[in-house]
Every structure is written in structure tokens, then in C-alpha cells.
Amino acid sequence: MSAERRFFGILLAILGTVFVWSAIHPHDRFTWILEVLPVLIGLPLLALTYRRFPFSQLAYGLLLVHAIILLIGGHYTYAEMPLFSWLRDINGWDRNYYDRLGHVAQGFVPAIVAREILLRTSPLQSGKWLFFLVVCVCLAISAAYEVLEWWVALASGSDAVAFLATQGDVWDTQWDMFLAMLGAIAALLLLSGWHDRSMHNLWVNR
Numbered sequence: 001m002s003a004e005r006r007f008f009g010i011l012l013a014i015l016g017t018v019f020v021w022s023a024i025h026p027h028d029r030f031t032w033i034l035e036v037l038p039v040l041i042g043l044p045l046l047a048l049t050y051r052r053f054p055f056s057q058l059a060y061g062l063l064l065v066h067a068i069i070l071l072i073g074g075h076y077t078y079a080e081m082p083l084f085s086w087l088r089d090i091n092g093w094d095r096n097y098y099d100r101l102g103h104v105a106q107g108f109v110p111a112i113v114a115r116e117i118l119l120r121t122s123p124l125q126s127g128k129w130l131f132f133l134v135v136c137v138c139l140a141i142s143a144a145y146e147v148l149e150w151w152v153a154l155a156s157g158s159d160a161v162a163f164l165a166t167q168g169d170v171w172d173t174q175w176d177m178f179l180a181m182l183g184a185i186a187a188l189l190l191l192s193g194w195h196d197r198s199m200h201n202l203w204v205n206r
Helices: 003-023 029-049 057-076 082-091 098-121 128-164 172-205
Strands: none
Touching (some): 003 029, 082 098, 128 172
């Protein structure tokens, strides 16, 4: 078995295991469907585009981490994730902060995916403009997700409370987008060098 097939086999095994666990007796089935929908849409898209546009191993690894965060959030709902409820109780926090982690990931992971797409399909090179545009893309994704949550809430009423996960915070939407922006900035500052090496290895191996 090639190293590439072994890598994807491990990723799919992890994803499949977490998905099955997530689907067994979730806290709320409607919320579970809404939360895992990006995984159900994204995985086929990645499979269909793999031959024409394979991403770096770093990007695929981060996408797996993001998928796991979504699957855990879908299973428990973001306001009831047990570990973060325990942290809330022992630290006297005012809310379960797992949803905040999810929105940091919503900027952190798409930043690497957007960076790779822009570097490989446009004249852009590493620098200030790439940094700025990647952060803008991540903010746009976050804003679009907030609009989607709004539409779902309007369509389903009280059934969408767990999906919104505002936990009584009137500034929840603004916090979500702000944290996605911070996640994108952090990814670019911390991972750009690693990402460049991972893309280089992709080109060498193909």
C-alpha cells in the first residue's frame, strides 16, 4: 500500500468511526442533521475533485479535525458538550464555550484551504495581499453561515435553538464572526510555512 493510500485510509477510518458514534442517540436528531450537513456535503465534494485538484496532506488533516469538531457538536449540541460544561462549572464561566471553539475552527481550517486554492489557481503569491484576501474569504464564510442559521431559525422556529447555540448572548453572532477571523489569522501566522512544505511535497509526489 502506498503512503498516500495509507494516509487517506487512516483519515477515513477516523472519520467513519467518529461519524458512527455521533449518529448513535444524539441529543437532538434535527440539530445533529444540521450540524453534520457540512461533513455530508464536503466529503463527496473532496472525493469528486480529488483527481483534478488534490489538496495537501495538511489541508486534509485539518479538514478531518474540523469534521470531528462538527460531529461532536452535532452529537451533544454545542451548548451541552460535556467536557466544556465541566470546564464551565469548575471555572464559573457563563456558558459552554464549545461553540466558540467551533467558530475558531471555522476560520482556522478554511484559511488553509482558501490559501491553497488561491496560491494554486491565481497569480497571488505569499504576502500581504494573500493574507488579507484569505482572511476576507474566511469572514465571508462565517457571515454566510450566520445567515444560514438565521434562515433555519425562521423556518423551524424553536427547533433551531440548539443549532443557533446563542446561550442567551445577544452578541453571539458578532462573537462567532470575530472568532472565525482570529482563527484565520492564527492559521496563517502559525501554519503558512508548514503549508508551503506540504504543498511542495504534494507536487513532488505527483
